[in-house]
Amino acid sequence: MTEEDRRSAAIALFESWRSKAIDDISAEKSADFCTEIGQLSMDNVFAKLWVREGLDLRARSLVTLGILIALHAHDELKVHFPIALKNGVTMKELEEVIYHSTAYAGFPAANVARRAALETLRDEHLIR
Numbered sequence: 001m002t003e004e005d006r007r008s009a010a011i012a013l014f015e016s017w018r019s020k021a022i023d024d025i026s027a028e029k030s031a032d033f034c035t036e037i038g039q040l041s042m043d044n045v046f047a048k049l050w051v052r053e054g055l056d057l058r059a060r061s062l063v064t065l066g067i068l069i070a071l072h073a074h075d076e077l078k079v080h081f082p083i084a085l086k087n088g089v090t091m092k093e094l095e096e097v098i099y100h101s102t103a104y105a106g107f108p109a110a111n112v113a114r115r116a117a118l119e120t121l122r123d124e125h126l127i128r
Contacts, residue, residue, distance in 0.1 A: 010046035
C-alpha cells in the first residue's frame with residue numbers, strides 16, 4: 001500500500017467514525033492556533049497505524065482505550081469510546097476495560113475514563 005493509499009484509507013476510516021466528539025475536536029483543531037495538529041494525527045496515527053494489517057479495528061480500539069486510560073487522556077477517550085463501539089466493541093466490554101484498568105492503571109485513571117465515557121455516550125445518546 002502506498003503512502004497515498006494509506007492516507008486515503010485513513011481518511012475514509014476516520015469519516016466512518018463520525019461522532020459529536022470527533023466533530024467537537026475537529027472544530028477545535030480548525031482554530032488559528034497549532035493548525036497542523038489534525039494533519040499530523042491523520043498522517044502519523046491513522047494513516048500509519050490504524051490501517052495497518054496485524055490487528056483488526058476492534059483490537060486496535062481495545063489497545064487504544066487501555067493506553068488512553070493509563071494516560072488519563074480524558075479528551076481523547078471521549079473520541080475513542082464511540083469509535084470503539086463502531087469498531088465492534090460492546091458496551092459491556094467498554095465497562096470491563098474500565099474495570100480492568102483499575103488494577104493496572106489505578107482507580108483515578110479508571111474514574112477519568114468512566115467520566116469521559118459517561119459524557120460522550122450521553123452526548124451520542126447511547127446511554128441516559
